[in-house]
Amino acid sequence: MAFRFKDLEVWKLSKDFARDIYSVTSTFPEEERYALVSQLRRAAVSVMSNIAEGAGRQYRKEFVHFLYLARGSLNETVSQLELSFEFGYIDKETLETIEQSAERINRMLWKLSKSLAPSTSENGQR
Template identity: 35%
Template sequence: MHNFKKLKIWQEGISLVKDNYKLTRTFPDFERFVLVSQMNRCAISIPSNISEGSSKSTDKHFNKYLEDSLGSAFEWETQLIVAFNENYLSEEKFKELEQKITHIQKMISRFQSGLNL
């Protein structure tokens, strides 16, 4: 078992959730039940799956949750691209967040590689 609060991948995921909420609060009201809702769910899913997986008794089971977390990270990146294409954020903010999500994706993948599967 892992103490999820001490995992760097979980901490980075929590940081992304904060960034995500700050960003989506600026989106148009008509996106509240579509893109905002979807981005919020994906962002929350990243650290949530890491914490849930950390409770599993084997690394093999933990890895399944890490895969789900990684999938949510890629899904969130796609939604970020959609938001940028709709001009909901500046290019500078887009690049900053794109770099952050890419970093998280790499961290999760590296963490998976270190598990005893």
């Protein structure tokens, strides 16, 4: 059985994003290990996991739902990175680099979800 999610560029970038989060958080203070580090890592992994889970669903509507969940996890990760920057755990350059990656993934998730969703008629009905 082929896992089609592995062919999706957005999944590949999300996997790289999660690896980047793991790398960045490895330098956080020990007291954050079970707090911010854990939450950041889970949110970042959730992005790629939701893409994969959605791709494995039978119906497009389900896939779109999981793409929306992936976008939520991506936003959660960026929000926590902002806090990490304010606490001095990451520098501005690291924050900006990761945010650029997140913005690219966000755009790709949006475009993919729109390509899978049924088109909307002029009166807003689907």
